[in-house]
Amino acid sequence: MTLSIAEPAKTPTLIHLWSYRLTFLLSGMSLGAWAPLVPFARERAGLEEAQLGLLLLCFGLGSMLAMPLAGMMTTRKGCRFVSLVGGALICGMLPLLASLSSFTGLALALAAFGAGLGSIDVAMNVQGLMVERDHGRPLMSGFHGLFSLGGIASALLMSLLLWAGASPVAAVSVVVLLVGGLLLWHARHLLPYGADDPGAPFAMPTGKVLVVGLLCFIALLVEGAILDWSAVFLNRTHQIDLAVAGGAYAVFSLTMAAGRFSGDYLRHRFGAVSLLIGGGLLVMIGFAMAVLLQPWPLFLLGFALIGLGLSNAFPVYCSVVGAQTAMPAGLAIAVITGIGYCGILLGPALIGFVAHVIGLRDALLCVGALMFAQVLSARRMVRA
Known part of the structure:
Protein backbone atom coordinates (compact mmCIF):
# COMPACT_ATOMS: atom_id res chain seq x y z
CA MET A 1 0.00 0.00 0.00
CA LEU A 190 1.41 20.69 2.84
CA LEU A 191 3.95 22.14 0.41
CA PRO A 192 6.60 19.56 -0.60
CA TYR A 193 9.00 22.40 -1.42
CA GLY A 194 10.29 25.41 0.48
CA ALA A 195 11.41 27.70 -2.33
CA ASP A 196 10.82 28.07 -6.05
CA ASP A 197 14.62 28.06 -6.51
CA PRO A 198 16.45 26.39 -3.61
CA GLY A 199 19.76 28.13 -4.43
CA ALA A 200 22.61 27.87 -1.97
CA PRO A 201 22.01 26.08 1.36
CA PHE A 202 23.36 29.14 3.18
CA ALA A 203 23.42 32.86 2.47
CA MET A 204 24.63 35.79 4.54
CA PRO A 205 21.69 37.87 5.81
CA THR A 206 21.21 41.11 3.92
CA GLY A 207 20.93 44.50 5.61
CA LYS A 208 17.16 44.58 5.16
CA VAL A 209 16.69 41.12 6.68
CA LEU A 210 18.85 42.08 9.67
CA VAL A 211 16.92 45.33 10.21
CA VAL A 212 13.61 43.46 10.06
CA GLY A 213 15.10 40.99 12.53
CA LEU A 214 15.88 43.83 14.94
CA LEU A 215 12.31 45.12 14.57
CA CYS A 216 11.07 41.60 15.39
CA PHE A 217 13.39 41.65 18.42
CA ILE A 218 11.60 44.80 19.64
CA ALA A 219 8.13 43.38 18.95
CA LEU A 220 8.84 40.15 20.83
CA LEU A 221 10.61 42.03 23.62
CA VAL A 222 7.33 43.91 24.13
CA GLU A 223 5.45 40.59 24.20
CA GLY A 224 7.93 39.19 26.71
CA ALA A 225 7.54 42.29 28.87
CA ILE A 226 3.77 41.78 29.07
CA LEU A 227 4.16 38.05 29.69
CA ASP A 228 6.71 38.31 32.49
CA TRP A 229 6.25 41.76 34.03
CA SER A 230 2.62 42.89 33.68
CA ALA A 231 1.32 40.93 36.70
CA VAL A 232 4.33 41.97 38.81
CA PHE A 233 3.81 45.63 37.89
CA LEU A 234 0.08 45.60 38.69
CA ASN A 235 0.73 43.84 41.99
CA ARG A 236 3.42 46.30 43.08
CA THR A 237 1.90 49.51 41.74
CA HIS A 238 -1.85 48.93 42.08
CA GLN A 239 -1.72 46.35 44.90
CA ILE A 240 -3.73 43.92 42.77
CA ASP A 241 -3.64 40.29 43.89
CA LEU A 242 -1.31 38.17 41.74
CA ALA A 243 -4.10 35.71 40.96
CA VAL A 244 -6.10 38.56 39.40
CA ALA A 245 -3.18 40.54 37.95
CA GLY A 246 -2.53 37.71 35.49
CA GLY A 247 -5.75 38.74 33.77
CA ALA A 248 -3.85 41.57 32.10
CA TYR A 249 -1.97 39.04 29.99
CA ALA A 250 -5.24 37.28 29.15
CA VAL A 251 -6.68 40.59 27.89
CA PHE A 252 -3.49 41.19 25.90
CA SER A 253 -3.65 37.68 24.36
CA LEU A 254 -7.31 37.94 23.38
CA THR A 255 -6.91 41.31 21.65
CA MET A 256 -3.76 40.06 19.92
CA ALA A 257 -5.72 37.11 18.50
CA ALA A 258 -8.58 39.42 17.47
CA GLY A 259 -6.13 41.81 15.82
CA ARG A 260 -4.57 39.01 13.82
CA PHE A 261 -7.90 37.69 12.59
CA SER A 262 -8.78 41.16 11.31
CA GLY A 263 -5.24 41.93 10.14
CA ASP A 264 -5.50 40.52 6.61
CA TYR A 265 -8.57 42.64 5.87
CA LEU A 266 -6.96 45.76 7.35
CA ARG A 267 -3.75 45.17 5.42
CA HIS A 268 -5.68 44.69 2.18
CA ARG A 269 -7.79 47.78 2.88
CA PHE A 270 -5.18 50.21 4.22
CA GLY A 271 -1.80 48.66 3.35
CA ALA A 272 1.07 47.20 5.37
CA VAL A 273 2.65 50.61 6.03
CA SER A 274 -0.48 51.96 7.71
CA LEU A 275 -0.84 48.73 9.69
CA LEU A 276 2.70 48.99 11.07
CA ILE A 277 2.46 52.70 11.85
CA GLY A 278 -0.97 52.41 13.44
CA GLY A 279 0.06 49.33 15.38
CA GLY A 280 3.20 50.99 16.74
CA LEU A 281 1.23 54.03 17.87
CA LEU A 282 -1.40 51.85 19.55
CA VAL A 283 1.31 49.99 21.49
CA MET A 284 2.85 53.25 22.73
CA ILE A 285 -0.54 54.65 23.75
CA GLY A 286 -1.39 51.33 25.42
CA PHE A 287 1.80 51.35 27.49
CA ALA A 288 1.12 54.91 28.63
CA MET A 289 -2.41 53.95 29.71
CA ALA A 290 -1.39 50.66 31.36
CA VAL A 291 1.50 52.20 33.29
CA LEU A 292 0.31 55.70 34.16
CA LEU A 293 -3.45 55.39 34.73
CA GLN A 294 -4.94 54.16 38.02
CA PRO A 295 -8.58 53.06 37.34
CA TRP A 296 -8.57 49.37 36.45
CA PRO A 297 -10.80 49.67 33.35
CA LEU A 298 -8.34 52.15 31.86
CA PHE A 299 -5.14 50.21 32.50
CA LEU A 300 -6.81 47.01 31.24
CA LEU A 301 -7.78 48.96 28.11
CA GLY A 302 -4.10 49.85 27.84
CA PHE A 303 -3.10 46.18 27.80
CA ALA A 304 -5.84 45.53 25.24
CA LEU A 305 -4.40 48.25 22.97
CA ILE A 306 -0.90 46.79 23.32
CA GLY A 307 -2.14 43.38 22.16
CA LEU A 308 -4.11 44.92 19.30
CA GLY A 309 -1.22 47.10 18.15
CA LEU A 310 1.37 44.35 18.38
CA SER A 311 -0.76 41.67 16.74
CA ASN A 312 0.23 42.18 13.11
CA ALA A 313 3.87 43.21 13.44
CA PHE A 314 5.46 39.77 13.04
CA PRO A 315 3.07 38.53 10.29
CA VAL A 316 3.77 41.67 8.23
CA TYR A 317 7.52 41.35 8.77
CA CYS A 318 7.36 37.75 7.53
CA SER A 319 5.73 39.00 4.34
CA VAL A 320 8.35 41.77 4.03
CA VAL A 321 11.31 39.36 4.09
CA GLY A 322 9.40 36.96 1.86
CA ALA A 323 9.29 39.66 -0.82
CA GLN A 324 13.07 40.22 -0.88
CA THR A 325 15.16 38.13 -3.30
CA ALA A 326 18.68 38.44 -1.85
CA MET A 327 18.37 35.22 0.16
CA PRO A 328 15.96 32.24 0.19
CA ALA A 329 12.74 32.77 2.12
CA GLY A 330 13.45 29.86 4.48
CA LEU A 331 16.78 31.32 5.56
CA ALA A 332 15.34 34.85 5.87
CA ILE A 333 12.48 33.59 8.05
CA ALA A 334 14.97 31.67 10.20
CA VAL A 335 17.05 34.84 10.67
CA ILE A 336 14.22 37.17 11.72
CA THR A 337 12.60 34.50 13.90
CA GLY A 338 15.90 33.71 15.63
CA ILE A 339 16.64 37.38 16.32
CA GLY A 340 13.05 37.89 17.45
CA TYR A 341 13.29 34.99 19.89
CA CYS A 342 16.27 36.75 21.49
CA GLY A 343 13.85 39.55 22.34
CA ILE A 344 11.40 37.32 24.17
CA LEU A 345 14.23 35.38 25.88
CA LEU A 346 16.64 38.16 26.85
CA GLY A 347 14.18 41.05 26.97
CA PRO A 348 12.53 40.31 30.33
CA ALA A 349 15.95 39.97 31.98
CA LEU A 350 17.12 43.27 30.45
CA ILE A 351 13.94 44.94 31.69
CA GLY A 352 14.74 43.64 35.16
CA PHE A 353 18.20 45.22 35.10
CA VAL A 354 16.83 48.54 33.81
CA ALA A 355 14.02 48.47 36.39
CA HIS A 356 16.61 48.03 39.14
CA VAL A 357 18.16 51.35 38.06
CA ILE A 358 15.19 53.54 37.08
CA GLY A 359 12.16 51.65 38.47
CA LEU A 360 9.73 49.24 36.83
CA ARG A 361 7.27 51.96 35.76
CA ASP A 362 9.89 53.88 33.77
CA ALA A 363 11.41 50.67 32.41
CA LEU A 364 8.05 49.64 30.95
CA LEU A 365 7.57 53.10 29.47
CA CYS A 366 10.95 52.72 27.78
CA VAL A 367 9.82 49.39 26.32
CA GLY A 368 6.75 51.06 24.85
CA ALA A 369 8.88 53.87 23.41
CA LEU A 370 10.96 51.31 21.48
CA MET A 371 7.97 50.80 19.18
CA PHE A 372 8.74 54.23 17.73
CA ALA A 373 11.35 52.37 15.66
CA GLN A 374 8.52 50.45 13.96
CA VAL A 375 6.67 53.68 13.21
CA LEU A 376 9.74 55.39 11.74
CA SER A 377 10.88 52.42 9.64
CA ALA A 378 7.52 51.19 8.35
CA ARG A 379 7.50 52.98 5.00
CA ARG A 380 11.11 52.16 4.19
CA MET A 381 10.88 48.49 5.20
CA VAL A 382 7.71 47.75 3.24
CA ARG A 383 8.61 49.65 0.08
CA ALA A 384 12.38 49.12 -0.07
Whole structure:
Protein backbone atom coordinates (compact mmCIF):
# COMPACT_ATOMS: atom_id res chain seq x y z
CA MET A 1 0.00 0.00 0.00
CA THR A 2 1.43 3.43 -0.96
CA LEU A 3 0.63 6.80 0.46
CA SER A 4 -0.85 9.18 -2.09
CA ILE A 5 0.71 12.62 -1.83
CA ALA A 6 -1.33 15.54 -3.05
CA GLU A 7 0.88 18.12 -4.78
CA PRO A 8 -0.54 21.58 -4.05
CA ALA A 9 -1.24 23.74 -7.02
CA LYS A 10 0.19 27.23 -7.39
CA THR A 11 -3.25 28.62 -6.62
CA PRO A 12 -4.20 26.83 -3.38
CA THR A 13 -7.53 25.04 -3.16
CA LEU A 14 -9.75 25.37 -0.10
CA ILE A 15 -8.49 22.08 1.38
CA HIS A 16 -4.89 23.22 0.98
CA LEU A 17 -5.59 26.59 2.61
CA TRP A 18 -7.20 24.91 5.60
CA SER A 19 -4.25 22.52 5.86
CA TYR A 20 -1.85 25.47 6.02
CA ARG A 21 -4.05 27.14 8.62
CA LEU A 22 -4.19 23.94 10.65
CA THR A 23 -0.38 23.90 10.91
CA PHE A 24 -0.43 27.27 12.68
CA LEU A 25 -3.25 26.11 14.97
CA LEU A 26 -1.39 22.91 15.93
CA SER A 27 1.84 24.81 16.59
CA GLY A 28 -0.01 27.14 18.95
CA MET A 29 -1.65 24.16 20.65
CA SER A 30 1.77 22.57 21.22
CA LEU A 31 3.14 25.69 22.88
CA GLY A 32 -0.01 26.20 24.94
CA ALA A 33 0.23 22.65 26.30
CA TRP A 34 3.59 23.34 27.94
CA ALA A 35 2.56 26.35 30.05
CA PRO A 36 0.27 24.42 32.48
CA LEU A 37 3.00 21.77 32.90
CA VAL A 38 5.60 24.22 34.27
CA PRO A 39 4.51 24.18 37.94
CA PHE A 40 4.26 20.37 37.89
CA ALA A 41 7.76 20.06 36.43
CA ARG A 42 9.08 22.45 39.05
CA GLU A 43 7.47 20.46 41.86
CA ARG A 44 8.65 17.04 40.59
CA ALA A 45 12.25 18.20 40.17
CA GLY A 46 12.27 20.36 43.33
CA LEU A 47 13.56 23.41 41.47
CA GLU A 48 14.26 26.82 42.95
CA GLU A 49 13.44 29.99 40.99
CA ALA A 50 16.95 30.33 39.53
CA GLN A 51 17.00 26.69 38.45
CA LEU A 52 13.56 27.04 36.87
CA GLY A 53 14.75 30.11 34.98
CA LEU A 54 17.74 28.17 33.66
CA LEU A 55 15.48 25.29 32.68
CA LEU A 56 13.12 27.58 30.76
CA LEU A 57 16.12 29.04 28.94
CA CYS A 58 16.72 25.59 27.42
CA PHE A 59 13.47 25.92 25.45
CA GLY A 60 14.65 29.11 23.78
CA LEU A 61 18.15 27.79 23.15
CA GLY A 62 16.74 24.67 21.50
CA SER A 63 14.52 26.81 19.27
CA MET A 64 17.28 29.23 18.30
CA LEU A 65 19.77 26.48 17.49
CA ALA A 66 17.24 24.59 15.37
CA MET A 67 15.96 27.57 13.36
CA PRO A 68 18.97 28.07 11.04
CA LEU A 69 19.03 24.34 10.27
CA ALA A 70 15.26 24.36 9.76
CA GLY A 71 15.64 27.27 7.32
CA MET A 72 18.20 25.34 5.27
CA MET A 73 16.19 22.11 5.42
CA THR A 74 12.98 23.90 4.42
CA THR A 75 14.75 25.29 1.36
CA ARG A 76 16.22 21.88 0.47
CA LYS A 77 13.67 19.32 1.69
CA GLY A 78 10.45 21.34 1.74
CA CYS A 79 7.92 22.61 4.27
CA ARG A 80 6.16 19.25 4.63
CA PHE A 81 9.34 17.40 5.64
CA VAL A 82 10.40 19.98 8.25
CA SER A 83 6.85 20.23 9.63
CA LEU A 84 6.69 16.47 10.14
CA VAL A 85 10.13 16.33 11.80
CA GLY A 86 9.19 19.23 14.08
CA GLY A 87 5.84 17.64 14.88
CA ALA A 88 7.52 14.33 15.76
CA LEU A 89 9.86 16.09 18.20
CA ILE A 90 6.96 17.96 19.79
CA CYS A 91 4.79 14.87 20.22
CA GLY A 92 7.70 12.85 21.54
CA MET A 93 8.85 15.41 24.10
CA LEU A 94 5.55 16.58 25.63
CA PRO A 95 4.89 13.31 27.54
CA LEU A 96 8.49 13.39 28.81
CA LEU A 97 8.04 16.96 30.02
CA ALA A 98 4.98 15.76 31.94
CA SER A 99 6.79 12.86 33.61
CA LEU A 100 10.55 13.44 34.00
CA SER A 101 11.75 14.48 37.44
CA SER A 102 15.45 15.24 36.94
CA PHE A 103 16.79 18.64 35.95
CA THR A 104 19.04 17.16 33.26
CA GLY A 105 16.26 15.10 31.73
CA LEU A 106 13.84 18.02 31.71
CA ALA A 107 16.49 20.34 30.24
CA LEU A 108 17.25 17.96 27.36
CA ALA A 109 13.56 17.28 26.70
CA LEU A 110 12.72 20.98 26.79
CA ALA A 111 15.57 21.81 24.40
CA ALA A 112 14.33 19.13 21.99
CA PHE A 113 10.75 20.41 22.38
CA GLY A 114 11.98 23.93 21.60
CA ALA A 115 13.85 22.60 18.56
CA GLY A 116 10.66 20.97 17.30
CA LEU A 117 8.61 24.12 17.76
CA GLY A 118 11.34 26.30 16.24
CA SER A 119 11.52 24.02 13.20
CA ILE A 120 7.79 23.95 12.58
CA ASP A 121 7.69 27.72 13.20
CA VAL A 122 10.12 28.33 10.33
CA ALA A 123 8.42 25.85 7.99
CA MET A 124 4.89 27.14 8.58
CA ASN A 125 5.93 30.78 8.07
CA VAL A 126 7.79 29.99 4.84
CA GLN A 127 4.77 28.02 3.65
CA GLY A 128 2.44 30.80 4.74
CA LEU A 129 4.19 33.55 2.83
CA MET A 130 4.57 31.39 -0.30
CA VAL A 131 0.85 30.63 -0.19
CA GLU A 132 0.09 34.31 0.45
CA ARG A 133 2.11 35.27 -2.62
CA ASP A 134 0.49 32.62 -4.83
CA HIS A 135 -2.98 33.44 -3.54
CA GLY A 136 -2.53 37.13 -4.33
CA ARG A 137 -3.89 38.63 -1.10
CA PRO A 138 -2.80 39.02 2.56
CA LEU A 139 -3.09 35.81 4.60
CA MET A 140 -0.27 35.86 7.17
CA SER A 141 -2.12 37.70 9.94
CA GLY A 142 -4.98 35.21 9.84
CA PHE A 143 -2.50 32.33 9.95
CA HIS A 144 -0.89 33.81 13.07
CA GLY A 145 -4.32 34.43 14.56
CA LEU A 146 -4.87 30.67 14.48
CA PHE A 147 -1.52 30.19 16.25
CA SER A 148 -2.77 32.48 19.04
CA LEU A 149 -6.13 30.70 19.14
CA GLY A 150 -4.41 27.31 19.35
CA GLY A 151 -2.33 28.43 22.31
CA ILE A 152 -5.36 29.73 24.19
CA ALA A 153 -7.46 26.63 23.41
CA SER A 154 -4.72 24.18 24.39
CA ALA A 155 -3.92 25.95 27.66
CA LEU A 156 -7.63 25.98 28.55
CA LEU A 157 -8.03 22.30 27.62
CA MET A 158 -5.00 21.31 29.69
CA SER A 159 -6.18 23.37 32.66
CA LEU A 160 -9.67 21.85 32.44
CA LEU A 161 -8.32 18.29 32.31
CA LEU A 162 -5.96 18.91 35.23
CA TRP A 163 -8.77 20.55 37.22
CA ALA A 164 -10.94 17.48 36.53
CA GLY A 165 -8.29 15.26 38.13
CA ALA A 166 -6.31 13.99 35.15
CA SER A 167 -2.60 13.46 35.68
CA PRO A 168 -0.20 15.72 33.73
CA VAL A 169 0.76 12.76 31.51
CA ALA A 170 -2.88 11.91 30.76
CA ALA A 171 -3.79 15.54 30.09
CA VAL A 172 -0.89 16.19 27.75
CA SER A 173 -1.49 12.86 25.98
CA VAL A 174 -4.86 14.20 24.82
CA VAL A 175 -3.10 17.18 23.22
CA VAL A 176 -0.41 14.94 21.70
CA LEU A 177 -3.05 12.70 20.11
CA LEU A 178 -4.85 15.74 18.69
CA VAL A 179 -1.70 17.42 17.39
CA GLY A 180 -0.05 14.26 16.05
CA GLY A 181 -3.22 12.84 14.54
CA LEU A 182 -4.24 16.05 12.79
CA LEU A 183 -0.70 16.72 11.55
CA LEU A 184 -0.46 13.25 9.96
CA TRP A 185 -3.96 13.60 8.52
CA HIS A 186 -3.30 16.88 6.71
CA ALA A 187 0.45 16.52 5.98
CA ARG A 188 -0.14 15.32 2.40
CA HIS A 189 -1.61 18.73 1.57
CA LEU A 190 1.41 20.69 2.84
CA LEU A 191 3.95 22.14 0.41
CA PRO A 192 6.60 19.56 -0.60
CA TYR A 193 9.00 22.40 -1.42
CA GLY A 194 10.29 25.41 0.48
CA ALA A 195 11.41 27.70 -2.33
CA ASP A 196 10.82 28.07 -6.05
CA ASP A 197 14.62 28.06 -6.51
CA PRO A 198 16.45 26.39 -3.61
CA GLY A 199 19.76 28.13 -4.43
CA ALA A 200 22.61 27.87 -1.97
CA PRO A 201 22.01 26.08 1.36
CA PHE A 202 23.36 29.14 3.18
CA ALA A 203 23.42 32.86 2.47
CA MET A 204 24.63 35.79 4.54
CA PRO A 205 21.69 37.87 5.81
CA THR A 206 21.21 41.11 3.92
CA GLY A 207 20.93 44.50 5.61
CA LYS A 208 17.16 44.58 5.16
CA VAL A 209 16.69 41.12 6.68
CA LEU A 210 18.85 42.08 9.67
CA VAL A 211 16.92 45.33 10.21
CA VAL A 212 13.61 43.46 10.06
CA GLY A 213 15.10 40.99 12.53
CA LEU A 214 15.88 43.83 14.94
CA LEU A 215 12.31 45.12 14.57
CA CYS A 216 11.07 41.60 15.39
CA PHE A 217 13.39 41.65 18.42
CA ILE A 218 11.60 44.80 19.64
CA ALA A 219 8.13 43.38 18.95
CA LEU A 220 8.84 40.15 20.83
CA LEU A 221 10.61 42.03 23.62
CA VAL A 222 7.33 43.91 24.13
CA GLU A 223 5.45 40.59 24.20
CA GLY A 224 7.93 39.19 26.71
CA ALA A 225 7.54 42.29 28.87
CA ILE A 226 3.77 41.78 29.07
CA LEU A 227 4.16 38.05 29.69
CA ASP A 228 6.71 38.31 32.49
CA TRP A 229 6.25 41.76 34.03
CA SER A 230 2.62 42.89 33.68
CA ALA A 231 1.32 40.93 36.70
CA VAL A 232 4.33 41.97 38.81
CA PHE A 233 3.81 45.63 37.89
CA LEU A 234 0.08 45.60 38.69
CA ASN A 235 0.73 43.84 41.99
CA ARG A 236 3.42 46.30 43.08
CA THR A 237 1.90 49.51 41.74
CA HIS A 238 -1.85 48.93 42.08
CA GLN A 239 -1.72 46.35 44.90
CA ILE A 240 -3.73 43.92 42.77
CA ASP A 241 -3.64 40.29 43.89
CA LEU A 242 -1.31 38.17 41.74
CA ALA A 243 -4.10 35.71 40.96
CA VAL A 244 -6.10 38.56 39.40
CA ALA A 245 -3.18 40.54 37.95
CA GLY A 246 -2.53 37.71 35.49
CA GLY A 247 -5.75 38.74 33.77
CA ALA A 248 -3.85 41.57 32.10
CA TYR A 249 -1.97 39.04 29.99
CA ALA A 250 -5.24 37.28 29.15
CA VAL A 251 -6.68 40.59 27.89
CA PHE A 252 -3.49 41.19 25.90
CA SER A 253 -3.65 37.68 24.36
CA LEU A 254 -7.31 37.94 23.38
CA THR A 255 -6.91 41.31 21.65
CA MET A 256 -3.76 40.06 19.92
CA ALA A 257 -5.72 37.11 18.50
CA ALA A 258 -8.58 39.42 17.47
CA GLY A 259 -6.13 41.81 15.82
CA ARG A 260 -4.57 39.01 13.82
CA PHE A 261 -7.90 37.69 12.59
CA SER A 262 -8.78 41.16 11.31
CA GLY A 263 -5.24 41.93 10.14
CA ASP A 264 -5.50 40.52 6.61
CA TYR A 265 -8.57 42.64 5.87
CA LEU A 266 -6.96 45.76 7.35
CA ARG A 267 -3.75 45.17 5.42
CA HIS A 268 -5.68 44.69 2.18
CA ARG A 269 -7.79 47.78 2.88
CA PHE A 270 -5.18 50.21 4.22
CA GLY A 271 -1.80 48.66 3.35
CA ALA A 272 1.07 47.20 5.37
CA VAL A 273 2.65 50.61 6.03
CA SER A 274 -0.48 51.96 7.71
CA LEU A 275 -0.84 48.73 9.69
CA LEU A 276 2.70 48.99 11.07
CA ILE A 277 2.46 52.70 11.85
CA GLY A 278 -0.97 52.41 13.44
CA GLY A 279 0.06 49.33 15.38
CA GLY A 280 3.20 50.99 16.74
CA LEU A 281 1.23 54.03 17.87
CA LEU A 282 -1.40 51.85 19.55
CA VAL A 283 1.31 49.99 21.49
CA MET A 284 2.85 53.25 22.73
CA ILE A 285 -0.54 54.65 23.75
CA GLY A 286 -1.39 51.33 25.42
CA PHE A 287 1.80 51.35 27.49
CA ALA A 288 1.12 54.91 28.63
CA MET A 289 -2.41 53.95 29.71
CA ALA A 290 -1.39 50.66 31.36
CA VAL A 291 1.50 52.20 33.29
CA LEU A 292 0.31 55.70 34.16
CA LEU A 293 -3.45 55.39 34.73
CA GLN A 294 -4.94 54.16 38.02
CA PRO A 295 -8.58 53.06 37.34
CA TRP A 296 -8.57 49.37 36.45
CA PRO A 297 -10.80 49.67 33.35
CA LEU A 298 -8.34 52.15 31.86
CA PHE A 299 -5.14 50.21 32.50
CA LEU A 300 -6.81 47.01 31.24
CA LEU A 301 -7.78 48.96 28.11
CA GLY A 302 -4.10 49.85 27.84
CA PHE A 303 -3.10 46.18 27.80
CA ALA A 304 -5.84 45.53 25.24
CA LEU A 305 -4.40 48.25 22.97
CA ILE A 306 -0.90 46.79 23.32
CA GLY A 307 -2.14 43.38 22.16
CA LEU A 308 -4.11 44.92 19.30
CA GLY A 309 -1.22 47.10 18.15
CA LEU A 310 1.37 44.35 18.38
CA SER A 311 -0.76 41.67 16.74
CA ASN A 312 0.23 42.18 13.11
CA ALA A 313 3.87 43.21 13.44
CA PHE A 314 5.46 39.77 13.04
CA PRO A 315 3.07 38.53 10.29
CA VAL A 316 3.77 41.67 8.23
CA TYR A 317 7.52 41.35 8.77
CA CYS A 318 7.36 37.75 7.53
CA SER A 319 5.73 39.00 4.34
CA VAL A 320 8.35 41.77 4.03
CA VAL A 321 11.31 39.36 4.09
CA GLY A 322 9.40 36.96 1.86
CA ALA A 323 9.29 39.66 -0.82
CA GLN A 324 13.07 40.22 -0.88
CA THR A 325 15.16 38.13 -3.30
CA ALA A 326 18.68 38.44 -1.85
CA MET A 327 18.37 35.22 0.16
CA PRO A 328 15.96 32.24 0.19
CA ALA A 329 12.74 32.77 2.12
CA GLY A 330 13.45 29.86 4.48
CA LEU A 331 16.78 31.32 5.56
CA ALA A 332 15.34 34.85 5.87
CA ILE A 333 12.48 33.59 8.05
CA ALA A 334 14.97 31.67 10.20
CA VAL A 335 17.05 34.84 10.67
CA ILE A 336 14.22 37.17 11.72
CA THR A 337 12.60 34.50 13.90
CA GLY A 338 15.90 33.71 15.63
CA ILE A 339 16.64 37.38 16.32
CA GLY A 340 13.05 37.89 17.45
CA TYR A 341 13.29 34.99 19.89
CA CYS A 342 16.27 36.75 21.49
CA GLY A 343 13.85 39.55 22.34
CA ILE A 344 11.40 37.32 24.17
CA LEU A 345 14.23 35.38 25.88
CA LEU A 346 16.64 38.16 26.85
CA GLY A 347 14.18 41.05 26.97
CA PRO A 348 12.53 40.31 30.33
CA ALA A 349 15.95 39.97 31.98
CA LEU A 350 17.12 43.27 30.45
CA ILE A 351 13.94 44.94 31.69
CA GLY A 352 14.74 43.64 35.16
CA PHE A 353 18.20 45.22 35.10
CA VAL A 354 16.83 48.54 33.81
CA ALA A 355 14.02 48.47 36.39
CA HIS A 356 16.61 48.03 39.14
CA VAL A 357 18.16 51.35 38.06
CA ILE A 358 15.19 53.54 37.08
CA GLY A 359 12.16 51.65 38.47
CA LEU A 360 9.73 49.24 36.83
CA ARG A 361 7.27 51.96 35.76
CA ASP A 362 9.89 53.88 33.77
CA ALA A 363 11.41 50.67 32.41
CA LEU A 364 8.05 49.64 30.95
CA LEU A 365 7.57 53.10 29.47
CA CYS A 366 10.95 52.72 27.78
CA VAL A 367 9.82 49.39 26.32
CA GLY A 368 6.75 51.06 24.85
CA ALA A 369 8.88 53.87 23.41
CA LEU A 370 10.96 51.31 21.48
CA MET A 371 7.97 50.80 19.18
CA PHE A 372 8.74 54.23 17.73
CA ALA A 373 11.35 52.37 15.66
CA GLN A 374 8.52 50.45 13.96
CA VAL A 375 6.67 53.68 13.21
CA LEU A 376 9.74 55.39 11.74
CA SER A 377 10.88 52.42 9.64
CA ALA A 378 7.52 51.19 8.35
CA ARG A 379 7.50 52.98 5.00
CA ARG A 380 11.11 52.16 4.19
CA MET A 381 10.88 48.49 5.20
CA VAL A 382 7.71 47.75 3.24
CA ARG A 383 8.61 49.65 0.08
CA ALA A 384 12.38 49.12 -0.07
